[in-house]
Amino acid sequence: MSTRAPLDLRQIYVEARAAALPRGQEILARFPEAERIEVASHWNIPGLHGNAGLVRDWLKIKRQVLVLGTRKTLTMRPNGRSADFIAPGMANGCALACAYCYVPRHKGYANPVTTFANIGDVTGALERHAHQQGRKPQANSVDPHAWVYDLGENSDLSVDALISDNVRDLVTLFRGLPNAKASFATKYVNRELLTYDPQGRTRLRFSLMPAQTARVVDIGTSPMHERLAAINDFVEAGYEVHLNFSPVIVFRGWTDAYRELFRQVDAALSAKARAQLAAEVIFLTHNAGLHEVNLGWHPRAEDLLWTPQWQETKRSEYGGENLRYRRGLKGKAVAHFTELLRRELPGCPVRYAF
Structure with missing residues (x-):
């Protein structure tokens, strides 16, 4: 698994409106050597999106x-699990290459970071929405007091912070x-975020899995x-940190691997x-589409992710067909996982598990 810097920007596809905004100008100035290619829409870039030949250059x-x-x-979309609301993200896509990431399903065979320059529109919408909510009337599994907004549904904000001041x-x-x-x-551990002074108002959730699994599927x-x-360090810097x-x-020996991970966390x-x-x-x-993409650049990951002997097809809320662990197997696996977590990390409540 690579530990080098995730970005080495050589090309920037840019909408004219984004280039005219102050944040867009700041980003372009941050990467002066990158070739600039003007496009009409960030969602439809001929030769980049939907080009099957690009999977080799993933x-x-x-x-x-x-x-x-x-x-x-x-x-602002209601959620109720990781947050009360899913906020409009300031980026889409990621410089990291986790083999299970669902975002590429919507972009075809190339999934670079798309960063949005109209930060003022988003912060204004967030501020208005929070004020409209008023005081949270009762505690829930998300948070006992605050309305929580997930800012990174389609990107990793620690990487986004390498591109612009949107995260700050x-x-x-x-x-x-x-x-x-x-x-x-x-x-991604971006220690620059330690200087942001969140004062307890930002929850950072470090994603964890057994190291031997991460070396295969968490590329970059x-x-x-x-x-x-x-x-x-992030707790000391004023972040609320969850896991x-x-x-x-699920793989052969997965419970032993997670037991060891929980003990590493505890230590x-x-x-x-x-x-x-x-x-x-x-x-x-x-997802079958993502499976096909992965076979083009990282087939080894599919040995872990594509296990039809344990999986079944289920239609998502957006109409797509996904593969999830079979109902009986998954229920037992979730129960076993949460019991193991409570035993090894007894002071760590599970907000939700599915």
Whole structure:
């Protein structure tokens, strides 16, 4: 698993409106050597999106290509699991290359980061929405007091922060919202975020899995020992830090591997980190289209992800066909996982598991 910097930008596809905005100009100035290619839409770039021949350059495109656009949709979607609401993200796609990531299903055979330059539109929408919610009337599994907004449904904000100040601006916004918190999951340790001064208003969820599994499927991410070592530092810097066990992948010997991981977490935690800890658990969902993409660049990952002897097809809420662990097997696996977690990390509540 690579530990090098995830970005080495050589090309920037840019919408004219994005290039005219202050944030767009800042991003272009940050990468002055990158070739600029003007496009009409960040969603439809001929030769990049839907080009099956590019699957061979999957990792290269992620590292070397950036798409710079503007966000049109500013809707807050109700959630209830990782957050109360899914916020309109300031990026789509990722420079990391986790083999199970669902975002490429919507982009075809190339999945570089798309960053949005209209940060003011998004922060304004978030602020208005939070004010409209008022005080949270009662505690729920998301948070006892604050409305929580997931900012990174389709990207990794720790990587996004390498591209622009969008993430810093979002953390700053939530620092001033007394009834709301930001939240995002990450697989990359970006220590620059330690300077953002979140004052308890941003929840960072470190995604964890057994190291031997991560070496196969979490390409380009921070090694597991670095993520574990960062937990205490981020708590000290004012973040609320939770654990994101996602995706949980079933393989022969998986429970022994997770038992060892839980013990590594237990050994790494400070008393302060332990006191505010909570976890979420999400078992793997795979997809036939993503399976085909992965066969073109990383077939070894499919030995872990594509296990039809244990999986069944299920239609998603958006109409697509996904593969999930069979109903009886998954129920037993979720119960076993959560019991093992409670036994090894007894002070860590499970906010949800499925």
